[in-house]
Amino acid sequence: MPGDLRAMASCVRPGMRIALPVDYAGVSMAMTRPLIENGAGDLHLVCVPTGGLQVDQLIGAGLVAMVETSAVSLGEAGGAPRFNQAVKDGTIRLRDATCPAIHAGLMAAQKGSPFLSIRGLIGSDLLRHRDDWRVIDNPFGAGGDPVVLIPAITPDIAIFHAPLADRFGNVWIGRRRELAAMAYASALTLVTVERIVRRNLLSDETTAAGTLPALYVAEIAEAPRGAWPYGLWGEYATDTAEIMRYASAARSAEGFAGYMAARAGVQA
Amino acid sequence: MPGDLRAMASCVRPGMRIALPVDYAGVSMAMTRPLIENGAGDLHLVCVPTGGLQVDQLIGAGLVAMVETSAVSLGEAGGAPRFNQAVKDGTIRLRDATCPAIHAGLMAAQKGSPFLSIRGLIGSDLLRHRDDWRVIDNPFGAGGDPVVLIPAITPDIAIFHAPLADRFGNVWIGRRRELAAMAYASALTLVTVERIVRRNLLSDETTAAGTLPALYVAEIAEAPRGAWPYGLWGEYATDTAEIMRYASAARSAEGFAGYMAARAGVQA
Amino acid sequence: MILAPLPREVLIWTIARLLEGVRHVAVGAASPMPAAGSMLRRALDESRTELRLSILGSVANNFFTNGSTELFDCAGQGRLDAFFLGGGQIDGEANVNLVGVGGYPQSRVRWPGSFGSAYLYFTVPRVILFREEHTPRVMVEKVDFISAPGTSPAGVHRPGGPAALLTSKALFRFDRDRPGFTLESLHPGCGLADLLAATGFAFQHDDDPPVTPAPDGATLALLRGRVLDELEETYPAFAADWRRDLAAAQPAA
């Protein structure tokens, strides 16, 4: 495992709120093992807006105290086994949400606003269990128009993987703008990339349009195939068979441990 | 004047709320004259977030009932003469705002939310004069934390100019994402472009990142140098001398009329 | 001789019928059947209008450029006409549960979670509940957890909601005023007694309900040709399975 990934992981300290992207948007799987070796636990994960393999592995490794998410799943490979077990055992706390509510919370943080209003949610048990959300009567309505307020979600750290960065610290995220939203909202952003290029991504308007400026990026490290076994848009496809193997192995705590030990060489 | 510009202008009907971009973000100056010839008045202009030459000319032509803006100015060429005169004469209504409040209103519309919260503004005369804004006590605070709510701004039509579009109706806006915000918030979006290309802008991830999808675009027409005398990023610079000539001519109603008549051939 | 419609082809054709008049439909990443129905609708409509189909997580059928928030923003703007929702449990008032059963938060069985349901169910005019498994454990009298409610009290801003429920056994439409489901048709091979036994909630029905229409020959040809080809790009496993079923059903030469 490259030392820079280990150094990046050491930014994560116990109890921090960590934002992680959805499966198809650039999950830094390369950071999963460094995070586990770093060992900082009691983490509060914010899935943007859903979680998968990485979330399941961090839970399996015992690092997670709370998951704020719209879903955790392995997609075609089925339910997330360590997440499901932890829910059953009551060893993690849950903030069940709906996708646009997570986006709304991040947008509030991006704008420095205390909250965003959002339609929907009224009458759901999601709302009933979220004591950190509020319902007010729409002040612009004629009365009797309840609307939910979502407070700003301000992660300590956002972690994701992208196709490329330049040596000035700018990261190309293309149309996966939720990665920018995560970075705007978070105090620190750690990024792994397939490769670092010499040219300045901002000096060409075409690449600039899909670039997250260095202003928002604390650390970058190269990690080729760093989303594996997830895919990365324009680069490589998801290795579904590997996710299936994980899903099957991780049904038990022992199976999970065995899988992680066996894959140590592959992921390092 | 090409017939397609005239046809686009005919989408504008009296009393509509029209969103127009800031000077440097792609003003469709090519649409100004068709809008004037179309003649639909009583317009409510929303400047995103400030206005300039186009706004001044539409006011000078007597089409504008209300301006919602953070500022109207000709930049280096000074104050906007027809706007300033209209304010003095009381012939237009004003909704003076601050830039991020306009962005917040458009973002609320983008999200289908009734309002966004915004910091700042407390104690300003802007707030005092905006009876369409509300102040509430932040429901997430401990009390005594006033915060302003900005209602959704939902223009009937957004009009702007961009470097290129493809024949599928996708428009390349690069990093000028306020143009996307305008389109998301508006019921209809009319776009002029320097040129229309055959390739699909969405089929390449690099260009897709800066593309507004056809879903949001009602009509597109080619209008080379369509931002003139404003510049267009990556294409041509602002013709400051021309804006100066306008600023000087338009100090009087007669001078404005003379300028517009003299430029009819140039702009057509 | 045209091979008789497979059960999945009846479902896909039913989905296409439910999408009549729709201009923009979105389907989830793991929703091959709704995607196929949408592709069929698109093919049927293309001479008159362009049906936009957004498949979440797909690259080929993704014309969004503002990240994963754009689908929801689109729905909030009223630019999304139809969407599909599943559910670990669905009840007679069209409440859906995507979270789990046996307590909350410490659920005995946990499902992935609510995804966008609690928003899209409110904002998309035509939500089609689609769940193939039609058993008393899925079609329950009352869900254990409401990820998204089927109806809302007067005053709640709700331009959207459930239009229909489609399962492997039958098609229901939803009456928002009553509220409740009404049986529209039984799929070929399913009887009313069978359906009543498999359904945990009460619903209105005729004594002799109609049979769900099967696609005609031209539609079947479209399905097995162009739609299957298009589908293969995003759902290769499902497409291969469908082709296998077709091959297996082929009468011996």
Place this chain on the structure above:
Amino acid sequence: MILAPLPREVLIWTIARLLEGVRHVAVGAASPMPAAGSMLRRALDESRTELRLSILGSVANNFFTNGSTELFDCAGQGRLDAFFLGGGQIDGEANVNLVGVGGYPQSRVRWPGSFGSAYLYFTVPRVILFREEHTPRVMVEKVDFISAPGTSPAGVHRPGGPAALLTSKALFRFDRDRPGFTLESLHPGCGLADLLAATGFAFQHDDDPPVTPAPDGATLALLRGRVLDELEETYPAFAADWRRDLAAAQPAA
């Protein structure tokens, strides 16, 4: 022989001093002097730290990629340390008026409008009020219209606010608690009596205020070399004017 500092060079140097310790500063599109001060600060700091400078509307000094909202979002996130505000009127409580005088909305004299002031004044920790014209019609006792207030009551969320006021005559710092301005220094050539006569609001001052420091030789060389070159890209007219002044001040050979 080094040419003595021009008045504008004293101002630019003062701006650079006011930006000490700043990591990210933004300046408006038509603000050559603040831009020059920021460029000088950047040049002075570059061996130790990287000062980020955002010039609105510029392409070369624009590392934003999310449209014109990004500056404000940045400020809301606490990522913007310093900003410059002007004002058609500025009063003794640091209220600024960018809207007009003689009534509202039907103003006798209308200025462009408040731009981002009503937000950035609240969110940017170090706002520098910069207006060259120092006359009783600009420096008023009470502004006609508050585009953005200088201070806020306790409880109002306000991490930002005015730090200093710089004019063609003097430099003031602002005391948020009192609230009010205190004279820091008079620019070369300006006397206290002159300043008092030109200022419509009361301010604290020493009997014998210090003179605003001029840049030393090395700083002047940096200003007239690298900074002037950098500035030329975005503010060609201002740069040409500056060069003309330098040429005119050159002692005859």
